[in-house]
Amino acid sequence: MDTKRNTVLEVWMAEHGYSSNSLANALNKALEQLTGRTGGFDGSSVRSWKAGRVTWPKSATRKALENVTGLPAVALGFVPRGQPRSAPVPPHLEDPDMKRRTLVGGIAATAAAAAVAPGTASPRRIGMSDVDRLQKRFAEIVVTDHRYGGQPGIEQRAAAFADEALSLQNVGSATERVRSSLYAAAAAFRSSAMWAAIDGRRYDAAKTHMREAQALAEMSGNQAIKFRVWSHAGTMYRHLGRPADALAANDVARDLHITRRDPLFACLGHARQAATLGLAGDTAAVQRTLGCAEDALDRADRDLARPVWMTAASDGAELETLALSAHLRLGNFAQAETHAHRSLTLLRPQMQRDRAINTARLAHAQLAQGAVDAAVATAMRVPADAATQHARVTRSLQGFGAALRVAAHGSTIVETWTEHIATWRTTA
Template sequence: MDTTRNVVLEAWMAEHGYSSNSLADAVNSALERLTGRLGGLDGSSVRAWKAGRVMWPKAATRKALEDVSGLPAVALGFVPRGRSSSTPVPPQQEDPDMKRRTLVGGIAAVAAAAAAAPGTAGPRRIGMSDVDRLNKRFAEIIASDHRHGGQLGIEQRAAALADEALNLQNAGSATQRVRSSLYASAAAFRSSAMWAAIDGRRYDVAKAHMREAQALAEMSGDQAIKFRIWSHTGTMYRHMGRPADAFAANDVARNLHITRRDPMFACLGHARHAATLGHTGDSAAVRRALGSARDALERADPDLTRPVWMAPVRNGAELETLALSAHLRLGNFEQAESHAHRSLSLLDPQMQRDRAINTARLAHAQLGQGDADAAAVTAMTVPIDAATRHARVTRMLQEFGAALRASAHGSITVQTWTVYTDAWRTAV
């Protein structure tokens, strides 16, 4: 069977922000509306469409996809059975803007088109230069996360890039080292999609990203990305109020041999363990875990090359952030305030999401010490964009407002806070 890539579908997905998983979910929902039963598609089903392995889906699936896209299946690049895939596509599919978006928006689409083009000498050779290009895109995703965090657009871009990394596996020949690196890149992008969903409190979606990220990480054999995924999994369960599951996931991360090879990973593992221990009320255990984290950070070689997402750990900002979270959860408000000030002094300027979160936590710590006026002033320094558009920050400030009203009911401070938050409605 001819397995020419369906670059038209890939371009449509890129233009509309669909990853393979999210399109599968949308089609499954459309199938449920059509048939009364939820569809059984997953990301691999959509990847088969894009790779040309499935050129004409089943009738019900086609109808559901047409309902999702608003286009007939042939306009999405599918080829009816019995028709050659070389049959000319309708004129609207030859639109120059569509071609440009396909080329610019997808590394994998470009590679596949080149590999399949007539007259070429043979299959394209995929090399580390392709991996390097993906790594640059990964750095862009990390930078976007640091600035904005939790946004659906970041999740979708990261998921789409994970699919691109996987598509490169089928775009040409490659060494085992390159293939392992491509799986690691796909796992890294999928872990960023997972983190964006966690940060946006979209936990069901985060769990789907988690499962795919874990499988990809196993295929890559990359210890650093395995650590990131399991550590994020622990954070997800902590945010969901499931400390037992958080401990189990953190233990997987902390027992990876990379934590013995590089103490900086051990530092992050201990610090996240401490944040989860904060939910148990065990102050002594929190202190021990934070002490282990500090010891590991002191042993770590600051000059080793590490993944870009480890940068906040290197200068101690992440340790202070997690110590702040642990002590705030314990009700140790004075210690929490101290860690908040240290974290804010260490965070790089581009870490806007973490700065907003830790400022909101600082306000909680000040309110916990009975200083309502200072707490309200601190809370009002959180940028309005973060306060209204970042799910975690929004919830923290809502909880702060409720605590402020409970502790200083009827005061001018409460009135000022109410007027200030009412003004957000006109700012969004």
């Protein structure tokens, strides 16, 4: 039988330190929590998935995989029965320019193949299988963002997939549902490009992506994507130090119907608003809005199917992260430290970008309370690659170093920190 290896799963396992046997053991424990009975997975089970001999595991297995990895099965390279298997794109970023050239070439080839020469048969029919393929690629973009965050390669790749989704609108016939779904996919990719630019502090590029994402989201009619785009806009304005614009953008997101239908979206909207209110220095409003977010999270059905980018919101990690940001801005350092510890406990292993940012923020909160040694020990836990390659982490640690030199001037702990950051130049 002709099979294609599941390289997406292989890459995920390698990045997270799983062998076939250790992943099987983790899945057995997850299945026991789900069903009360220990699973029967072993290394050969996982090797069958990697080899492509099993392309769509049973439902209980898929749920166990999601609980262990934090990702739906399609984001791990599995393909539902009856759907064609496209070549997976592992989320590597070693050579973003080469990957963009390859991707753009693939898009051109796809469009050329789909186009119909004059005098030939009727145009190609664009269907939900095309949408499903794009959604799988979107899930891969989200996975890569969780690990690397803010890299130009992510921004470029997401923008290229947005272009591909739009090109499909013009190469064949499609139903209204399919066309709406293609606009939603294009908006989702463009919002990921926008977020990568925000995360990398490339704000001019982020504004350009934002304008296109907003237009595409409107054409799609998709409430979840509208929420994501306007929430990202609020975050961008918050990072730019424009709280009035951030509050206005967040209000657009919070007023969408989806926040009334699904409390989890309401929770995320309130939490992002609280982070902005922290920037504005409104302590009472922060406390009130975080309370609304907590109430919404309590009402939310955690088992509902939602977009893959809502993962951190569903387990409460995003709420704790935004509460940390709000209290840090307000100067409530003890509360900020509490939320930092909670967020680091809740964040799933693949959320490496958020873990690095929140570890740096925890160090700031500890230093501001006079716990110099603990703060330096915390800051030293930030991985070298995040400290040197992620713009927001780098800036946060630079600020930490400046505050440390003021708080502990002449102390040996300053020398310890200086020596530590010097090693980043050789290890990153």
